[in-house]
Amino acid sequence: MPRFKLSRPASLADAFNRVSLILTLAVVTATLYRHHLHNAADPYKCDALINHGQWLDSPDREPEHKPFTSWQPPGCMLHEYTAEEVASCNDGGKILFVGDTGTRQVFWAAARKLDKNWVFKEQAQLNTHGDIEYCKASACLKFLWDPWLNTSALHDELRVFRARQDPEATSAPKSVPGLNMGTRRSVAILIGGGLWHARHIQIGSLRFFQDSVNNITASAYSPGTMASIRNIPISGKEGIHDQIFFAAVLEPQYEKLSPSRQLTIIPEKINEMNDYLEQLSLHQGLNVLWSYADMTRGIPETYGESGLHVIENVAGRMAEVLLNLRCNAKAAYQDGYPFDRTCCSNYRPTNWIQLLGILFALVILPIIAIKAERGMSSATSRVRFDKIVRQRSSSLSVNVTASIPLAFLTLLLAVCFCFLTDRTQIFDKVRKQYTVLDFRYLITLAVVSCLLTIRGSPSSLGRRRSDSFPGLEVQQAFLPRSQSEEFKGWMQMYVLIYGYTGASGELDFYQVLRVFLALYLFLSGYGHTMYFLQKRDYSLQRLVTVLLRMNTLAVFLSFMMARPYTSYYFPPLVSFWFVVVYATLRIANSRNESLPFIIGKVITSALFTSVFIHLKGILELISFGLDIACRANLNVDEWRFQLGTDKYIVYVGMLAAIFYIRISTILNTPYPRQSTFGQTLTRSFPLIRFLALFLSIITIPIFWILTRRSHDKADYNWWMPTISWLPVLSFVVLRNATRFLRNYYCAAFSWLGRISLETYLLSQHIWMAGDGHGILRSGLFKGDGTIKNDRWRDLALLTPIYIWLAWRVYAATATITAWVMMAGEEGLRPQDAAKATHVRAGSALAFLGYDNALPSPNTQGDMKAGMEKKTGKYDTPPDLRRRLVPIGVVLWIANLLYI
Numbered sequence: 084m085p086r087f088k089l090s091r092p093a094s095l096a097d098a099f100n101r102v103s104l105i106l107t108l109a110v111v112t113a114t115l116y117r118h119h120l121h122n123a124a125d126p127y128k129c130d131a132l133i134n135h136g137q138w139l140d141s142p143d144r145e146p147e148h149k150p151f152t153s154w155q156p157p158g159c160m161l162h163e164y165t166a167e168e169v170a171s172c173n174d175g176g177k178i179l180f181v182g183d184t185g186t187r188q189v190f191w192a193a194a195r196k197l198d199k200n201w202v203f204k205e206q207a208q209l210n211t212h213g214d215i216e217y218c219k220a221s222a223c224l225k226f227l228w229d230p231w232l233n234t235s236a237l238h239d240e241l242r243v244f245r246a247r248q249d250p251e252a253t254s255a256p257k258s259v260p261g262l263n264m265g266t267r268r269s270v271a272i273l274i275g276g277g278l279w280h281a282r283h284i285q286i287g288s289l290r291f292f293q294d295s296v297n298n299i300t301a302s303a304y305s306p307g308t309m310a311s312i313r314n315i316p317i318s319g320k321e322g323i324h325d326q327i328f329f330a331a332v333l334e335p336q337y338e339k340l341s342p343s344r345q346l347t348i349i350p351e352k353i354n355e356m357n358d359y360l361e362q363l364s365l366h367q368g369l370n371v372l373w374s375y376a377d378m379t380r381g382i383p384e385t386y387g388e389s390g391l392h393v394i395e396n397v398a399g400r401m402a403e404v405l406l407n408l409r410c411n412a413k414a415a416y417q418d419g420y421p422f423d424r425t426c427c428s429n430y431r432p433t434n435w436i437q438l439l440g441i442l443f444a445l446v447i448l449p450i451i452a453i454k455a456e457r458g459m460s461s462a463t464s465r466v467r468f469d470k471i472v473r474q475r476s477s478s479l480s481v482n483v484t485a486s487i488p489l490a491f492l493t494l495l496l497a498v499c500f501c502f503l504t505d506r507t508q509i510f511d512k513v514r515k516q517y518t519v520l521d522f523r524y525l526i527t528l529a530v531v532s533c534l535l536t537i538r539g540s541p542s543s544l545g546r547r548r549s550d551s552f553p554g555l556e557v558q559q560a561f562l563p564r565s566q567s568e569e570f571k572g573w574m575q576m577y578v579l580i581y582g583y584t585g586a587s588g589e590l591d592f593y594q595v596l597r598v599f600l601a602l603y604l605f606l607s608g609y610g611h612t613m614y615f616l617q618k619r620d621y622s623l624q625r626l627v628t629v630l631l632r633m634n635t636l637a638v639f640l641s642f643m644m645a646r647p648y649t650s651y652y653f654p655p656l657v658s659f660w661f662v663v664v665y666a667t668l669r670i671a672n673s674r675n676e677s678l679p680f681i682i683g684k685v686i687t688s689a690l691f692t693s694v695f696i697h698l699k700g701i702l703e704l705i706s707f708g709l710d711i712a713c714r715a716n717l718n719v720d721e722w723r724f725q726l727g728t729d730k731y732i733v734y735v736g737m738l739a740a741i742f743y744i745r746i747s748t749i750l751n752t753p754y755p756r757q758s759t760f761g762q763t764l765t766r767s768f769p770l771i772r773f774l775a776l777f778l779s780i781i782t783i784p785i786f787w788i789l790t791r792r793s794h795d796k797a798d799y800n801w802w803m804p805t806i807s808w809l810p811v812l813s814f815v816v817l818r819n820a821t822r823f824l825r826n827y828y829c830a831a832f833s834w835l836g837r838i839s840l841e842t843y844l845l846s847q848h849i850w851m852a853g854d855g856h857g858i859l860r861s862g863l864f865k866g867d868g869t870i871k872n873d874r875w876r877d878l879a880l881l882t883p884i885y886i887w888l889a890w891r892v893y894a895a896t897a898t899i900t901a902w903v904m905m906a907g908e909e910g911l912r913p914q915d916a917a918k919a920t921h922v923r924a925g926s927a928l929a930f931l932g933y934d935n936a937l938p939s940p941n942t943q944g945d946m947k948a949g950m951e952k953k954t955g956k957y958d959t960p961p962d963l964r965r966r967l968v969p970i971g972v973v974l975w976i977a978n979l980l981y982i
């Protein structure tokens with residue numbers, strides 16, 4: 084791994100590196116060992132789903148929510164199936180439920196996924212003992228009323244099932260989709276009974292039950308072919324193939340039973356029957372869903388009035404377990420991303436690009452890196468001996484050559500780590516479980532870590548303007564870089580906590596999230612505009628540098644994780660808006676000095692972008708083009724929503740930058756030389772400031788009160804484009820209200836804000852998991868699933884690794900970007916690149932107390948400045964295009980060939 088040659092300030096970074104590296108290795112080793120030890124017998128977590136589980140939301144834990152919606156099998160994520168997903172899993176077949184009222188409840192629960200109203204109506208007019216069928220599109224469910232488990236209808240179904248298992252038997256009735264139910268193949272059969280045996284047969288109920296079960300297995304399986312699904316290798320389109328599952332005989336809540344039932348339904352009978360099922364499952368491979376028993380054992384709240392049946396939510400989770408068992412592997416194979424259903428599922432087979440990535444990360448790049456390192460040390464020693472005058476620059480240029488393989492290695496290792504955690508079954512993935520308390524804990528932690536690292540702004544020292552107009556305070560720039568990064572850090576922190584705790588169901592928190600996202604886009608609009616207007620650099624280099632910085636990691640990840648690039652959301656979004664800002668300011672940029680002209684441009688651009696986003700057909704055309712050109716599929720509706728929700732806030736950021744530059748120019752001109760307007764402005768500036776502050780102070784509560792009135796996300800989202808600038812501007816104004824507030828900032832968040840792109844992307848895989856839908860766990864700890872008692876251990880273990888990797892990847896991306904932009908031109912440029920990397924690496928830990936020892940981290944600016952010196956103008960050297968074209972071609976081909 085990287086060897087860092089950093090001077091005093093970075094020794095802390097060095098320590099961070101070492102500790103994190105050791106921690107990473109330790110966690111990976113321990114997890115591999117645990118996986119090998121415990122999970123070898125159950126590599127796909129089918130056993131886990133069939134046999135175990137716990138409630139994450141039992142009523143004692145969260146009285147304010149409806150309990151029993153969150154069932155957690157050990158170490159894997161349960162998926163909530165929708166009607167379409169059931170249809171695609173059925174594949175022209177049906178899911179068959181056979182048995183008594185208990186099984187029928189599971190049937191109802193599954194049917195509720197297809198059509199709630201139908202279930203409601205049907206339950207009202209139910210003839211109690213009959214078969215039921217329901218199809219919605221091709222999602223078909225069938226229930227056979229058979230409490231004794233001995234009807235001929237059941238045995239007919241079983242014979243069809245058996246014939247399909249045995250391909251030799253040509254007489255097998257073929258499954259014909261679309262015809263009546265009887266000829267639809269059963270992709271899964273759930274059989275559950277036993278209570279009638281206990282209730283209606285006084286003596287020898289067990290024997291009757293045994294006979295029923297034995298007859299079923301005899302009909303369904305040729306001798307010796309019954310196999311537990313834990314022994315079935317999951318592969319290919321059909322996943323675990325068609326299966327029969329037995330429900331464990333549900334233990335009623337004996338105290339609640341009616342007196343007549345109490346007489347005959349007694350624990351001994353139920354236990355005997357379950358013992359028999361256990362025998363069969365242990366010795367013959369019968370698939371018995373013991374997790375059903377786990378759902379109710381010792382939890383009286385899971386039963387309804389009768390004491391015999393479970394409540395709706397519990398039945399719903401029972402249906403979920405069945406669907407997950409049968410469909411997860413199939414869906415993972417067919418649909419791929421998102422991989423958020425990890426129970427009883429295999430990931431797709433590793434494709435050649437992933438293999439190539441792993442090969443490079445583990446073999447080729449380490450060799451190259453070591454060679455480069457050797458080359459470097461010999462070169463530096465030669466330099467030392469020769470005492471050449473150009474010593475410094477040459478050692479630096481060697482340094483960057485050495486750091487390129489290292490940067491690629493870092494990036495690839497990080498991406499491979501993502502693969503290990505989120506595309507193999509080695510690490511555990513669990514459901515998110517939202518509780519207010521968890522959310523508050525984590526937010527408090529964040530606030531404390533902010534308060535502990537408040538520092539004076541680096542640029543505030545020394546750059547005090549000698550006042551030309553007494554009483555006017557214009558020292559620290561408005562919204563300095565450290566502060567905008569701090570804002571980004573806040574938003575990143577919020578996004579992470581929001582994601583980790585699964586707060587997306589809470590409207591309040593969602594509203595805050597949207598404000599933060601708008602704030603982020605505002606800041607990037609502001610930042611880019613400031614850069615362009617101040618440096619007047621509209622070169623291709625600038626465009627490419629920023630785009631590479633934003634997208635390198637996302638592109639690597641999307642290849643390695645077999646996930647569409649656009650699904651990473653953030654990089655495409657900020658790239659889009661960056662290009663918009665670039666185009667807006669670049670067109671006729673010689674006239675940007677003119678205020679009316681530039682404002683006109685911004686407004687025109689906003690109109691154009693709105694049309695681009697909303698006019699039906701444009702995004703569709705682009706999506707179609709992308710599909711043909713690179714087989715990339717763009718979810719048009721999703722992107723129309725994402726772009727549309729924040730469509731004006733970037734322009735607000737642009738205008739803020741334009742006006743800020745204007746006003747500060749005027750205020751910085753000595754008073755006598757100002758125009759009349761300037762003098763008026765200068766004189767009334769305190770008043771304007773006061774007004775702005777006042778408006779900001781009242782805007783935030785008003786905004787908050789008004790948004791209380793929208794009762795769902797859709798309504799709020801509709802308002803968002805037009806009102807999001809209110810809280811955003813207010814926050815920014817308030818944050819800059821006084822000199823004190825401007826001069827201090829929270830270094831930890833500023834640091835986090837700088838690496839926010841990386842933390843966002845990596846969080847999807849190595850902190851959360853299942854493409855951000857679940858939470859990653861090492862599996863080394865067992866507990867009740869709350870953050871407070873249980874998950875904090877994994878949080879404490881995995882968070883440092885995660886943050887560390889994000890930081891390393893950030894530095895690596897910077898190096899790679901610098902390399903792409905500069906290599907080929909010897910001398911000054913690699914040196915700048917090296918400086919850039921060092922500055923980044925060093926200042927990255929600035930919040931730990933070495934703030935002022937380092938120059939401002941605006942490395943892109945530094946690099947650019949270097950280039951300006953060299954070329955003197957902005958046109959693109961042919962070299963850059965020659966470098967970009969191959970990259971584009973490689974990506975394009977890889978995309979076309981990607982499975």
Ligand SMILES: *[C@@H]1O[C@H](CO)[C@@H](O)[C@H](O)[C@H]1NC(C)=O
Binds near residue numbers: 231233234235291
């Ligand atoms: C199923 O078993 C029950 C109880 O033994 C019996 O009354 C019924 O006749 C049986 N039904 C069939 C179709 O064999």
